[in-house]
Amino acid sequence: MISKMKKYQYEEHTAEAKFTAFGKTLEEAFINSALATENIIIKTDSIKPKIKKQISIEAKHLKGLLYDFLQELLVLFDSELFALNKIDNLHIQQKDNEYHLKCVLYGDNASSYETVSGVKAVTYNEMDIKEVDSVWNITVVLDV
Amino acid sequence: MEEKQEIQLKKISDVEWEIPKQGKMNVPVRVFASEKLLKLIKKDRSLEQGMNVASLPNIQRFSYMMPDAHQGYGMSVGGVAAFPVDNGIISPGMCGFDVNCGVRLLATQLNKEIVEPKIEQLLEELYNNVPSGVGKKGHIKLSKEELNKILKNGANWAVKNNYAFEEDLETTESNGCLEQADPNMISSKAKDRGKNQIGTLGAGNHFLEVQYVDEIYNPETAEAMGIKNKGQICVMIHCGSRGLGHQVCSDYLRKFEDAFPEIAKALPDRDLIYAPADTNMAKEYFGAMCASANFAWTNRQVIAHGVRKAFKTVFNIRPKEITQVYDVAHNIIKLEEYDGKKMYIHRKGATRAFGPNNPEITEKYRKFGQPILIPGSMGTASFVLIGTKTSAEKSFASTAHGAGRVMSRHAANQQFRGEQVKQDLEKNHIHIKAASWKGISEEAPGVYKDIDEVVKVSHDAGIGNLVVRLRPLGVVKG
Helix, strand or coil: CHHHCCCEEEECCCCCEEEEEEECCHHHHHHHHHHHHHHHHECHHHCCCCEEEEEEEEECCHHHHHHHHHHHHHHHHHHHCEEEEEEEEEEEEEECCEEEEEEEEEEEEHHHCCECCCCCEECCCCCEEEEECCEEEEEEEEEC | CCCCCCCCCEEEECCEEEECCCCCCCCCEEEECCHHHHHHHHHCCHHHHHHHHHCCCCCCCCEEEEEEEEEEECEEEEEEEEEECCCCEECHHHCCCCCCCEEEEEEEEEEHHHHHHHHHHHHHHHHHHCCCCCCCCCCCCCCHHHHHHHHHHCCHHHHHCCCCCHHHHHCEHHHHCCCCCCHHHCCHHHHHHHCCCCCCCCCCCCEEEEEEEEEECCHHHHHHCCCCCCCEEEEEEEECCHHHHHHHHHHHHHHHHHHCHHHHHHCCCHHHCCEECCCHHHHHHHHHHHHHHHHHHHHHHHHHHHHHHHHHHHHCCCHHHCEEEEEEECEEEEEEEECCEEEEEEEECCEECCCCCCCCCCHHHHCCCCEEEECCCCCCCEEEEECCCCHHHHHCCEECCCCCECCCHHHHHHHCCHHHHHHHHHHCCCEEEECCHHHHHHCCHHHECCHHHHHHHHHHHCCCEEEEEEEEEEEEEC
16 A cells, blocks of 8 residues: 555645645655655656756754755756756754755756746745654645 | 634724734734625635734734735735834745735837737737746846846846836836845845846746726826826736745745744744844845845836837837836835834735825825736736825725635646636637646636725725726736
8 A cells, every 4th residue: 555655645725836745754755745846847757867966955943954955946946947857865864953854856957848837935834744654744835 | 624713803894804802913903805805815714814913023003904815824915014123023924935026017109909900929029028937047147246236226227238218217116126135135046046037927927918908997197107098008017036036035034933943933833934123134134135126126127128129029119109107016025104113014915005295106106196006817907006195094005916816726727727718818809828828727817806806995995096997908928
């Protein structure tokens, strides 16, 4: 059953875009959150993994880490037209009072693909990160 | 979905409602709405968000909600809140992520009979001159230095670089430049996001619309605006500060949260994070917000230049023959004075509505009041209103900014097909040129509140009076 687990689903929100992403681990749920975000901008499945990027993010709490992680995708899209296909080797570590995230992004220049719609920003509105019956659930509302 | 507790409202008049002070609220919530609009406002969490804003420290008078209010993040869209510079606060989330998202209206001397037969060609030309859609670069390549000049000098940059006439600045809110702007307070990430986007429309609800004058309610005021007869062609531009402004809001939201953890912890909603107005952090954010607003005004100015070029190509008219009615901000924090105090007026999805004789209004309009531009949804009417004598007292001189969504984009995509929406619009003689089908279905007319009802409430409540109604002939969408 778990192997067939949905990566994410979009939910109702009057003005903005909302999703819940799932994962057997917190890391997997973070990856699926990134895909759910990027997929609003461009169909992630269609992107070729031509460009590789390493990113690392630090934050004082987990929600802040998620916020900055997803926001980084928006920055990469607008500033470099980097479109995401997949994420490997995502690690989250908690040290002292800091959270650290490291991962490798694979994607391509968006100009050779059709875009879908824009995402302006990540918000904290209704943001939720929780483990339910051994499945991590991440809910995020994006300003679109 | 958790059970929502019914929020009780007290009726003040047919178009004003109040949620009395309760719980942690420091002031009541004041809602401008008809019974019909109130029913829609009650459907989502906007009233609860209005109450959350009312609980913020030193909020003045009321937490206001405009007739087009709908659920946002932190503060509802269509929210207005004022905090004194002394002992007050400033909040990026209550400005909105798209800093100075706003509207510009241009008036041509052409009429509908001349433009309608060539509308397809005109839309094509507008589409070529004004890049729209996700990830589309602008025609201007900016160096770091040039970008900083835009951030500092706003639309003045456009005059220097031949994208604007001096007269355009006179008819732009704050003359297209907030002097407190500090480009150094904007992160390199934000600058990277915005550097290729000057002169671009973006996506979502942003648009460029060719409209005709359909009704003139107040001929004297309309004439001062250059709007003389029914059928006259106007062009409306709706967009903001693009990725740059969005990033500035996000950057400071996170900075404030880290700098003031005890404030963050006590908030009902983290998107309401604020800084005490007397801190350096508050001043840094205000400098960055003003610079983002300057970017947005320059953006709309460069787009206006593209519009003038398109009309020149299709109709062979000189750029100067297209005059600017006005340009207003819908998402902004302004330093204004009320009740003898300097205040940070947060308007998120709301339009400033200064009444007659306000010294901040350009001379041309001073005796009438500040023009207010309220776009409808795709295919419906848009309106020009004028600020009123009573608006300062009633709503910190603020009114509605648009129709306000009633349906999510996701639900809209399920319910409407872009091709069908396009066909339906064409049956009503409205042509559309869009970067994607999804852009059309998400913004289908059915996903918005009734704009006619929104402006009627503004008029009846005395916070913005009707001047002109415009109807679309053609739309360019991202």
